[in-house]
Each structure stands twice: as C-alpha cells, then as structure tokens.
Amino acid sequence: MKKVAIGQAGGPTAVINATLAGFVKEIERDHSLLFIQNGYEGLAHGTYLDGDKEMLGRIQLHRDVPGACLGSGRFPLTDEQIENGVRLLHAHGVEVLVFIGGNGTMEALAKVEAEARRQNISLQVLGLPKTVDNDLGGTDHAPGFGSSARYVAQATRDMSRDLASMQNFEKVRVLETMGRNAGWLAAASGLLQEYEEEGPHFIAIPERSIQSDRLLDNVNTALNRFGYATIVVSEGVSLGKTGQVAREKIGGRAVLGGISNEIARFLKSELNVMTRAELLGMNQRSFSAVVSDVDREEAYLVGSVGGKWIREGVSSVMVSIQRNKHSRYSVRMRPIELKKVVAAGERVMPDAFIEDRKRYFEWLKPLIGEEIIAYPPPLQRTEVYVD
C-alpha cells in the first residue's frame, strides 16, 4: 500500500481520461491515490486532489469524456520548481509518480526522477503515453492518435465532397491539421480516398519542404481535371525557401497554426480563384463523436498495464505499445526506459511511409477502429446535353 500521485500533462486527447481510468481502476484496490491538478503546475505548487472513494468513482465517470479531467496544460518547469515539487511529493508521503503525456511530459518526468535521486528520496516513476501528433518515440503509436487520424480522414473526405459540389463558387480548400513537426496526421487525411477525383489532391508534411511549383502544378491539374482542388497541410510546414511557419510564442512554446491561410493567399494570388483555408482545429484532439474504438481500448489498457507494473515495482520507464507481427492486428505493452524516449526526440514519419503511401495506410488502418463505409464514385459529368 503505497501512495501514488498521478497527473495529466500537455494537450489533451479524446481518450486521455480512458488511460487515467484504466490506471486508477487497477491501482485503487491496494494503493492510495493523489491526483495532481493541471499537470506540472500542480506538481510545482503541490495542488493535489485527494483520491477518496467519491473521487475514485468520479474518475471512472470521465472515461469517455474528452479533455484531461484532472486539468492538464503547459507549464515549463524551472529547476527550483522541480526541487520544490519533489519536496512536496515527499512531504505528502508520495512514493510513486505517474504522468500521462507526450514528449515534453516524459522529459520533465525524467528530470523529476533525477531530482528525487539527488534529494535522496525514493520515488518510483512511470510514464503513460498520449499524443494526437504521434511524435512520441519508442512506441509503435500512442493513444490519442488513432481517434485524431479517424477524425482527420473523415472530415477531409466529407469536406472534399462538399467542395466538389460547390465548384462554381469555391475552387480550392486548404485544410490544416495538427502534428507539429511530424506529418502523421496530415498524411492520414488521404486514408479514405478511393477515387482519383476525390481529395486530397496534395498533402504537405513537415518532413518535406513544400515545392511551390509542385504545389501549383498539382492544384492546376486537379482544377483542370475535376474542377476543384483539396489541399491538406500540416501546421508545421513552411512555404518554399522564404516562407516561415506562422507562429506566436506563449509561455516559451511556439503556437503553430495559420500556415493554411498563408498557402491559401499564395494560391489565390497565383491562380486568381476562390480559395478557403480551414483549420481542422480542436476537434482533432477532443471530438468524442468519432473516437476510434481501438484507440479507446488501447488507451485504457495502457493505464491498467501501467498500474500492474507499479505493483511489480517497475520504474523509470514509459509504457509503450508494440505491434505483434501477425497478419491480424494485435499489440503488446512493453516498458521502454524514459531516457530512451527522451533521447528519441520528436518522432517524424519514416521515409518508407512518406514514399509509399499505401504502406502507411496499411499500418494506419487498424488504429482508426471500426470500419468506415466507403463512398460511391462521384457522379461522372460527361454525358451532358449542352445547347
């Protein structure tokens, strides 16, 4: 019976609370719990919620609710805050620290662990993965990504059908996805494309710089052949040699978003056609109506496996998801050292996936869950009477 503190950090996902619920359900029978509020801010300031019986029950009610129910957020820790945070954990009798998060979260967790060692305090630490960007190293993929990819693929297909029917008014739509420096989500936009006519007709990912002449060529070809063009860009791309990502800095973190507007302006000025930029926005990490059932189950499982490992004394690792090499999709959970996760940095798409989209889609398909009904081919516009 140890005292376990758990927090959620970074941008939420639609399934981050499932991981929390899975962990709590597993650990609550023989350990006591403290919940850290608002991510590392709560760690720094010692603002915890008591894990009494009522609270434990309320956590389970949030299993399918988006957002991080403990409060998450972004809070770059100073050395003093880490020192103070460790002291506070110890003062409250905490022997185990668990955080659900992405790259930044795992890096901070490793620092907290090092500080505990420095203070000669015994602290078992465990990371539980989450990210919609899928840029976390050491794991096949992370909970949150599958649901986000499902949303991006469906929204792109639907907006492209919508645009196709509005082509005497609007010609080009530039959809912008999340992803920071990794193209996983932007590339997922093409997953449901079954016909050449359907968008996306061009996808830009941060792993490759946009060749503006290639962009123009692709848009022109789509306009000529189909009458409209759907473009998908990742928030982390930049336009040509000179273009830079539109960003502002908040609390030391670059806020991406807006490159679609820049590209739309560029296309409008080059082609003189009605062009609209559209951010796929916060739905990507929060829209509960299109969650992948596989993603939700894995998110819960990551939590409950983490709980088991805590009981077994495992420390200094993150729970990773590894794909079994069978023809039918299945996974196993494996510990990966936190320092390896940190060393891996932001994981971008491998060349093999960038160069062979089919291969990427084969890898991606199981993650988005329940099969999505295929659309029929667009109606041909050939057999027409013209007077």
Added chain:
Amino acid sequence: MKKVAIGQAGGPTAVINATLAGFVKEIERDHSLLFIQNGYEGLAHGTYLDGDKEMLGRIQLHRDVPGACLGSGRFPLTDEQIENGVRLLHAHGVEVLVFIGGNGTMEALAKVEAEARRQNISLQVLGLPKTVDNDLGGTDHAPGFGSSARYVAQATRDMSRDLASMQNFEKVRVLETMGRNAGWLAAASGLLQEYEEEGPHFIAIPERSIQSDRLLDNVNTALNRFGYATIVVSEGVSLGKTGQVAREKIGGRAVLGGISNEIARFLKSELNVMTRAELLGMNQRSFSAVVSDVDREEAYLVGSVGGKWIREGVSSVMVSIQRNKHSRYSVRMRPIELKKVVAAGERVMPDAFIEDRKRYFEWLKPLIGEEIIAYPPPLQRTEVYVD
C-alpha cells in the same frame, strides 16, 4: 409519364442527397428524369445528366454521402439566363422542374416559373427545402439543420472540456458558427450544457447586437469562477456599434466568417489572456459522422412526399415540415406557396426562443436525433492541498 428535371442549389448539407434519393425513388417508376448539374448554372446553360437506369441507381448510392452529388453551387441568374433556361427545359421536353435548396433557391424557382408563364410554357414547379442555417420561412425547420445543430452542440461541449483542462495555457476560446443572419445554430451550441461551469459562457447571435461590456463581464465572470471561458458567436454578428462583419464579396454574395478572430483580438487586448478563435467550419454542413437520424429520415421523406405531389399535379409550392401538436415529436408535410416562402424572407429566431433558452432547447432536441450521452460534472477543484 412526364419528364422531370431536378437540381440542387446553394450550400450543401450532410443530408441533401437523401432528399434527392427520396424524390427519385418515388418518381422514377412512372416518370423520366433529367438531372441538372451545378444548380442554377446548369439550368442557365442546359447542362443536364440523363436519368438512365444506371444514373438512377447511382443516385441511391449517394443517399448518405455529404455534398450535393449533382453539383450545386451559387449562381445568381440574370433575366437572360432565366429566359434561356426555360427555353432549354422546354426544348428538352421538361414539364416538371424541382429544386432542392434554401431561400435563394426558392426565389429563383419562383422567377423561373413566372418566366415559363410569360413564354406560355406549361411548367409544374416544386421546391424541396434544405438549409443548415434554418432561416427558411414557412416550415417548422428544414432538413440539414438538425445534423448541423447536433454537430455544433457536440463540438462545443467537447472543445469546452478540452479548454477547461488547458486553462494554465489558454483562457478563452471563441467558436464561430454558420447561420448568416439567423442565430439558430449558434444558440444550439448550448444544448448539451448541463453544468454552470461548462461552456458556452456567452453566445452571440445576429438577432441581438453584442454589447461589448456585457461580453467582457461574462468572460471575466467565467474566468474568475472557472478559470476559462468558452464563447460562441454566429458568423453574422457584429461587434459593438462600430464593428462590422468581416466579409468579402464573391459573385455578388457576401462570404461571412472571421468575426471570431475580431472578437478574439478584442478580448485579448482588453483582458491580456491567451485567446483562440476557432471556426466550426465546413463540418457544420458536411460532417457525415454526426448526422441526426431524425434529420436524415425527414430529408428523405421530404423528397418522397415531393415525388407524390408531383404525380398529383401539385405546383408552385415548397414542401414544408409542420410539427404535430402532440407530446411525442412527429411531423407532417404540407405544401406552402413559393411566393409565401419568398415573402417570408430570412427567418430569424423568434424572441420567445431568444429570451427563453429552455423553450428553444425543447423545440430543438427532437431534431438532433439519437440521444447523446450526458457528461459527468467537471471535477471540483476545491479540496486541494496547497503548501
């Protein structure tokens, strides 16, 4: 056995093809069909698709696909184009003209009918309603709106939970809905709000001008009480006395969208907190993953009832949906004269709904279809340890 021409016009909805499918299924057994491409542009230029057996089958395959499968669009008709369009219909033996659309579509349809009379050509005309904005007169509501309202309500609730958990980073989110000059969709954003803490904390609709001091008061109150604020604004609102709706004109039509950016800038400068504008965007009229089952069924029914009326010789009307006065929601279809629809103009929200949100939600709830699971109350942040 008459020759019937049908087209789709204006912005598509996620269920506009269900109306087409319902109409075609009903009429195809004893009439021949021509499909008009790209809305009134196809009428003006006589670009039709032949309603052969293969085409009739393909229409049915599009029943649940968003976008207008015949091509829709915006095309303001000139008198010459109307004259030519009528001549072309007649030349192709068309005796019946049907259009699926909103206010602008019905107005154009009435003009086409008048021109046919002027040319002494017998033309039976019928309008089938669609709009996500719900601003069409003479009908309780129109197909397309229920699905859009369902999406807006769910996206708002989820984005608000997401924001709540990010409040140490982001304080205010300004969500922008469609709706043009009517607030139906923006007001629908609060449908799933069950707790005072949850957003939306302020809703701005075009029927009332925004009092900027009231907006600031509401945001400040939410920030103080809950730590964040979710604001929903309709694309058609303006800010204060001086502010005007951000718009550009394309083909004579004002393109709305962008007021959320203006309001976000205003709040940021007044309150100095991280504020993000987010357009709910094209999903509102195209996202097939959250379609209301009631809306989809009514959309189909509107089409098939229209088909029956064509057989009975009904003309110069639009199919309207009327709500029966029973405790359980049910509707009947009634013809309403096209000239009455035109005279009604854009239907805004009645004062009774603006002043009594509960009454509006009672009216709205059946339209969004299948019940949406309620969320638990947000976790209280009171019983905390602070060192």
